[in-house]
Amino acid sequence: MSDTKEELMGSAERLFAERGFAGVGIREIARAAGANTAAVNYHFESKENLWLEIMRRRAGPVNAERFRRLGEAKARAGGDPLSLGVITDALIGPVVDVLIDEKGEPDQLSIRLMTRLMVETPMLFREELLEFFAETRDRFAAALAESLPHCNPPEIQARFFYLVSAMTGLVVQAEMLSGANDCLPAKAFREVLLSCVSRTAAAIESPILANVRGQP
């Protein structure tokens, strides 16, 4: 990949993270990369495609790590079904790792970029999103079904939905958490996120179907 293309993706990530897809123009992306406006269209064909390339470049390694953890856990388990904790960690753990820098503190760029990617991609590129994550969905739904043999497909789907929604909330609210200096030191950022992963595993253990107030 050419230097210019690399630079363009870098400045696009920074700007998209701060202001979202519609909030940034290709002129500004090119200027920040020290390139010309036309270079964006040459390398990416369109602004839409630039967004998708960023999404794939960021989400690809996350999915790879998910599959690595799932495969490793399966190897360790022999033929036994996996625990829900292990499945939850394999799905959400790799995302949490992206939000944390090498010192264990919040990585603001990644937090904001992942937030934008997770919220705006479904609205702008529904088809491409579903295609890109089809394998992840299928493999984790299958793992859940194996670990919950007494659950029918809607129950599996409801639990998978909880996993995805809990992961999404973690990413979106990670920025508020990183900016809250109430009584949480920056060192606790990672601990709190990891505790949320474990809590999510506990949440899908529960066979709950009714709500706490008791309505049907």
Place this chain on the structure above:
Amino acid sequence: MSDTKEELMGSAERLFAERGFAGVGIREIARAAGANTAAVNYHFESKENLWLEIMRRRAGPVNAERFRRLGEAKARAGGDPLSLGVITDALIGPVVDVLIDEKGEPDQLSIRLMTRLMVETPMLFREELLEFFAETRDRFAAALAESLPHCNPPEIQARFFYLVSAMTGLVVQAEMLSGANDCLPAKAFREVLLSCVSRTAAAIESPILANVRGQP
């Protein structure tokens, strides 16, 4: 409030829901409302202010219902601390209700609007957001502390963070759930969301601090 102002807020809600703050121009908002561009600046002073007025109008009743549920539960409990399930329902239940129309099916406009409001407001209007939700934060953090007397402030804060992040994920992913016709009928939409509320209550019951893989 004048008819024109009402119309402008309505069309702004619809357009912001679809394309976000930066994705919509005041010209288009005015056109959709059958008014002139200048009417937006007359009634709201700026596009930013229009967004904030929409946020307050949508979030105000949600907060009111939260306080109502919390107050009702406290009255019912006498002086005893509330269960975590009741606190969770008081905080998240009113948001879930907004996502569902009178037939119990997904309300696409509200789902998308709440998503945009929850994700973009913290990034664009951090100060105003914190001020608007200060009372909610304080009252629910206090209720949690009363119900978890053995927890220190960071532990309370970590649980409160989980509540907020689970709620955020529910809203953001509600759209994907409403569009998934795999094996979930539209009638199940409400059931799944409510089951997520109960699961979240179960999640914050847990005294978990370490993650499932056992690292520090």
Place this chain on the structure above:
DNA sequence: GTCTATAGTACGATAGAC
């Protein structure tokens, strides 16, 4: 592979008529 130049359109805000 990167540039200049430009086409065609949209942006937010405001001044001033009515």
Place this chain on the structure above:
DNA sequence: GTCTATCGTACTATAGAC
């Protein structure tokens, strides 16, 4: 309270030189 008209700026995309 709502309009027209307009300022200055920004937008995506493309054609064509180098």
